[in-house]
Amino acid sequence: MRQSLVVLFLFGLLVSPRAEAYTWMIRHGYSSCAACHADPSGAGLVTAYGRAQSELLLAANYGKVKEEVSPSTGFLFGAVNTPDWLLLGLSFRGGALVNQAGSADPTVRPVQMASDIRAQATFGQFRANASLGFALRRARLAALTTTEANNVVSRDHWLGWDNENQTLLVRAGRINLPFGLRNVEHTSWVRERTRTDTNEHQQYGLAVAYNGEGFRGELMGIAGNFLLKPDEYRERGYSGYFEWSPKTNLALGVSSLATRAAYDVDSRQPDFWRQAHGVFGRWAVGGPVVLLGEVDLLVNSSRDQSAGLGYTGLLQADIEPVRGLHVILAGEALRTVGGVGTNVGGSLGLAFSFLPQVELRVDGVMRRFATETGGTNTLSILSQLHLLL
Template sequence: MNLPFGIRNVEHTLLARSLTRTDTNQNQQHGVSVSYVSESNRAELMAIAGNFQLGPDTYRERGYAGFFEHTFEGKYAAGVSSKITYAGTDAFRLTPDTLLQAHGVFGRLTPVKKLVILAEADALIQGSKDVKTQLGGVGYIQADVEPIQGVHVLGTFEAANQGADEEKTRYRAWASAWWFVVPHLDIRGDIIRGMQSGSDASMTYLAQLHLYL
């Protein structure tokens, strides 16, 4: 199951998705969730039982994740998210008795018909038996313009720092174009520039063709 946290958008490789471990492609978990939807409110809470495709059991993260979102006048929405998990051994850092927390806010704005703005900011708290607690953060803002029907031009800026000793903040800027050619077929291209103080900038180019049956 996808974890109910933050903005669930298609850019699953955003730092906000990977560092909060809510990537819809790689961080799905088993568990039980309840949801609530009304005209102006949405909420979901999930009890995380762990990823049973991952073993041994000590690597499985257990805890909860959830969000609440309120819509204002149909054009604006704001919400809060929270997630806490515990693992006997962290599968990524291999640290014992690891407690991971992410708590944040997010928003969606549609100031005019052809423009959608998404934003998210999350606090990251990582603690384990052998490593002192780290306090960091991650966030992004994205503008999506639809100049003509079916064609989207997107700009995204994101930043992240997990709070490790002497860690330098990472930044990434995206320029994207997305064309929904016909029903069940779309083409997308992304140019991603990564930046970090004291390091050379990196460039990533990504082209995607999606065909849905």
């Protein structure tokens, strides 16, 4: 096990992944994501303002106070100047993963979760946004090619229109589903079981997002994932959320999602209805602590099975004792629809933004999966380096 951890750490230093949205930015009074991200609900391509905040607010300053943004926050660390109408970003996510299930020997494997180039062109009130990347494995639901591995992927691509004061954005294309916390932990059950992570579960459709003073929301009509074939497996329906910020350090929201597919892509059940409805919140408690939480009710039904209920929840504490260093504690629960019991998990993570747009992170996750005879335990340790160029 000791050798596995050494390999994990070294590989994590050498392989770099993609930066994401940080829902704990409410610590700095940012309840909205639209100022820092091209996607108004967060994640993905970062604006010039967002790049600046990575230096002024996020990265370790080693005791020095910066009042001006250095050119290195620009594209390719400032090596290339882009015009005001063009946003560009190179993003990577990868590292190494140690897994141990029950009494079996631990396994160590490299992971490459995303290697993407992202771009947005803005002309007046119109936007064109797209990403193109490469995936060694998985991400099949975002793949433009159809091989078993080594696929070209496009996680999102859309056309949009803003109103004059940029509080309203109407988009059409392949879009991240608006639902719950847009958190970086894509394998958390609240993202995995609602199928709302930003790795591969984007859908095609029409979305309307609003970001106003004290509240924001987005509603999307889902037309299906056109990269998934045949058409019988594509989901149609809606997804949306509304979030209210009564204070600059507090945001409370509700989410709702409902889709239907002729056949479910995971279970292959016919005439499959999938629903998720929940609440979420973000609270900068004070000092270095931010609490993030989400609870979702899961509802599934099909032609062969009547409606069944499940639930999932996440409570996370982000503690920043010194600037740039984060201690991340989380607990989660999951009762699958038709499951025999409640699965529980806990995690401890350390994240260090030692340079602007560069973050080293190590997470340990322990989960217990309920079975008819008791339960099984799994332990995962993930090391990764987040880098945005």
